[in-house]
Amino acid sequence: MILPRLDILKGALRRDAGADRVVPPAGFTVRLTLFTAAAMAFLAVFALALSLAAGRLADTWGEDLARASTIRISAPPGQRDSQTTAALRVLAQTPGVASARALTPDEQRALLEPWFGPGLPLEGLPVPQLIEVVEGGDGFDADGLRLRLQAEVPAAVLDDHTRWRRPLVVAAGRLRLLGWVSLGLIVAATGAMVTLAANAALAANAQVIAVLRLVGATDGYIASAFVRRFTVRTLTGAAIGAALAVVALLLLPGAQEAGGFLTGLRFEGWGWLVPLLLPPLSALVAYLATEAAARRVLEDLA
Amino acid sequence: MIEFEDVAYAYSGDALLSGLSLTMAPGSFHFLTGPSGSGKTTFLKLCYGALRASGGQVRLFGQPVETLDRDRVAYARRRIGVVHQDCQFLDHLPVIENIALPLTVTGQASPDQNANLTELMTWVGLTGREAALPPELSGGERQRAALARALILSPEVILADEPTGNVDWEMSQRLLRLLIELNRMGKTVMIATHDLMLIRAAKAQVQARVLRIAGGTLQTAGADL
Ligand SMILES: Nc1ncnc2c1ncn2[C@@H]1O[C@H](COP(=O)(O)OP(=O)(O)OP(=O)(O)O)[C@@H](O)[C@H]1O
Ligand SMILES: [Mg+2]
Numbered sequence: 001m002i003l004p005r006l007d008i009l010k011g012a013l014r015r016d017a018g019a020d021r022v023v024p025p026a027g028f029t030v031r032l033t034l035f036t037a038a039a040m041a042f043l044a045v046f047a048l049a050l051s052l053a054a055g056r057l058a059d060t061w062g063e064d065l066a067r068a069s070t071i072r073i074s075a076p077p078g079q080r081d082s083q084t085t086a087a088l089r090v091l092a093q094t095p096g097v098a099s100a101r102a103l104t105p106d107e108q109r110a111l112l113e114p115w116f117g118p119g120l121p122l123e124g125l126p127v128p129q130l131i132e133v134v135e136g137g138d139g140f141d142a143d144g145l146r147l148r149l150q151a152e153v154p155a156a157v158l159d160d161h162t163r164w165r166r167p168l169v170v171a172a173g174r175l176r177l178l179g180w181v182s183l184g185l186i187v188a189a190t191g192a193m194v195t196l197a198a199n200a201a202l203a204a205n206a207q208v209i210a211v212l213r214l215v216g217a218t219d220g221y222i223a224s225a226f227v228r229r230f231t232v233r234t235l236t237g238a239a240i241g242a243a244l245a246v247v248a249l250l251l252l253p254g255a256q257e258a259g260g261f262l263t264g265l266r267f268e269g270w271g272w273l274v275p276l277l278l279p280p281l282s283a284l285v286a287y288l289a290t291e292a293a294a295r296r297v298l299e300d301l302a
Numbered sequence: 303m304i305e306f307e308d309v310a311y312a313y314s315g316d317a318l319l320s321g322l323s324l325t326m327a328p329g330s331f332h333f334l335t336g337p338s339g340s341g342k343t344t345f346l347k348l349c350y351g352a353l354r355a356s357g358g359q360v361r362l363f364g365q366p367v368e369t370l371d372r373d374r375v376a377y378a379r380r381r382i383g384v385v386h387q388d389c390q391f392l393d394h395l396p397v398i399e400n401i402a403l404p405l406t407v408t409g410q411a412s413p414d415q416n417a418n419l420t421e422l423m424t425w426v427g428l429t430g431r432e433a434a435l436p437p438e439l440s441g442g443e444r445q446r447a448a449l450a451r452a453l454i455l456s457p458e459v460i461l462a463d464e465p466t467g468n469v470d471w472e473m474s475q476r477l478l479r480l481l482i483e484l485n486r487m488g489k490t491v492m493i494a495t496h497d498l499m500l501i502r503a504a505k506a507q508v509q510a511r512v513l514r515i516a517g518g519t520l521q522t523a524g525a526d527l
Contacts, residue, residue, distance in 0.1 A: 021395070021399075022395070022403070022406065024392070024393070024394035025394065207390060208392055210390060211390045211391065211392055212403075212407055213352075213376070213379075214379070214384055214386065214390070215379070215403050215404040215407055215451065216379040216380035216404055216407060216455070217376060217407035218372070218373045218377075219373065219376075220373070221407050302372060
């Protein structure tokens with residue numbers, strides 16, 4: 001008779017490790033909080049990936065822009081050098097050009113190496129001569145330069161393709177900003193969601209709070225019972241959501257040629273560690289939100 | 303232990319109690335009686351800091367209640383065992399855990415509390431009901447469980463609101479004997495009840511003062527009891 005009773009007691013005490021036990025379990029709220037935290041973390045990972053990818057894009061394109069435009073001299077081998085000299089002379093007189101320089105055969109070979117392999121005999125091929133133009137100040141008047149080259153150096157073609165990328169760089173920068181704003185909104189929404197859930201739980205448990213007060217529980221103790229519960233739920237949910245999102249990113253087909261941005265939507269290097277920060281961040285937000293909600297409700301119920 | 307000095311209380315403007323003065327000395331035994339709705343429960347709530355006087359001063363263990371923040375009220379409450387009129391429990395926890403709840407919330411839960419708990423359960427006659435959930439208990443069992451919970455922290459003061467409200471005469475005599483035994487162990491006891499038979503039965507066994515609330519004030523009941 002005595003032994004089973006002791007077992008009940010032992011079980012009761014062992015299970016009673018934390019304050020959370022004094023608050024009745026609420027299955028449905030648990031699942032909703034878990035689900036919302038998971039969904040928020042999932043979205044947050046994508047917002048993060050978007051920001052980082054947009055940032056990388058803006059940086060690369062920005063570098064390209066700073067680097068310059070090129071002029072291509074496509075002339076028969078006999079005229080190539082004279083046309084090049086003529087083009088360099090024109091460039092020297094063009095306002096907004098900081099410097100211009102013909103690429104050496106070695107540099108040209110290096111450019112072509114990815115396609116033709118090393119040791120390409122450039123001399124025997126009708127490879128155009130490239131001139132690297134670095135802009136200065138406000139840049140040069142591309143149309144004017146093109147007209148002048150047409151008249152004086154017919155073999156020269158000005159390729160200022162990097163110029164139309166300027167709005168793209170701006171757009172990429174905007175996209176990065178939007179990504180961060182989305183992340184901020186997601187974190188704020190997580191806080192709001194936890195506040196709502198915690199308020200509901202506290203209101204539903206007014207009776208429990210009254211009993212706890214009656215037996216001498218402090219506000220801190222009562223609050224901790226709720227805070228721990230919501231923090232753990234949010235942490236778990238966010239971990240699940242973040243993990244699923246990382247898996248989803250890893251499963252994106254890695255079609256490099258098919259275009260930079262789509263496949264760029266992933267993390268690089270240390271960036272893969274960033275999603276790891278999301279569950280603790282969500283848990284911290286949940287902790288603060290529940291703590292504030294509990295203090296407020298306990299104040300009201302006093 | 304608990305002192306009232308010209309205390310008044312009003313629920314949202316309507317004056318209910320006024321001019322209450324009383325000293326509950328350590329080891330004293332008080333009955334509080336009066337018609338239903340006269341304010342017995344309200345008086346007890348003033349005693350354990352659940353309500354704050356709207357006039358005068360209530361002192362718990364020498365401290366004016368109005369100077370205590372909520373944590374200090376919680377600490378004071380650990381020295382006062384309260385048996386509520388409607389015996390509220392945490393319905394999702396078994397009786398044994400409800401009785402041990404004051405230990406849990408004060409961080410005193412320990413493996414060696416088992417022996418004490420078993421002894422207490424036997425004392426209030428709840429042996430065998432440890433694993434039951436509170437909604438499964440009878441009215442009398444609830445009241446005994448509430449008494450056990452009120453006693454687990456060995457409080458200096460025991461306030462019981464209608465502790466015999468739901469039980470038959472036999473059981474009410476048993477509960478009374480428990481409370482008298484506690485008083486003999488040095489505890490200060492106050493029982494709110496309108497059961498005059500119970501008061502008479504008690505007066506045969508213990509030196510008890512009988513207070514009566516009527517018309518919003520406290521009177522010492524005469525020898526008519
Ligand atoms: N929270 C409250 N808000 C407003 N009025 C209240 C509140 N609690 C009690 N009252 C009123 O105060 C009066 C005294 O109530 P109280 O519960 O103290 O009476 P009681 O003497 O314990 O009655 P009973 O013997 O029926 O338990 C009643 O008229 C009741 O309606
Ligand atoms: Mg009452």
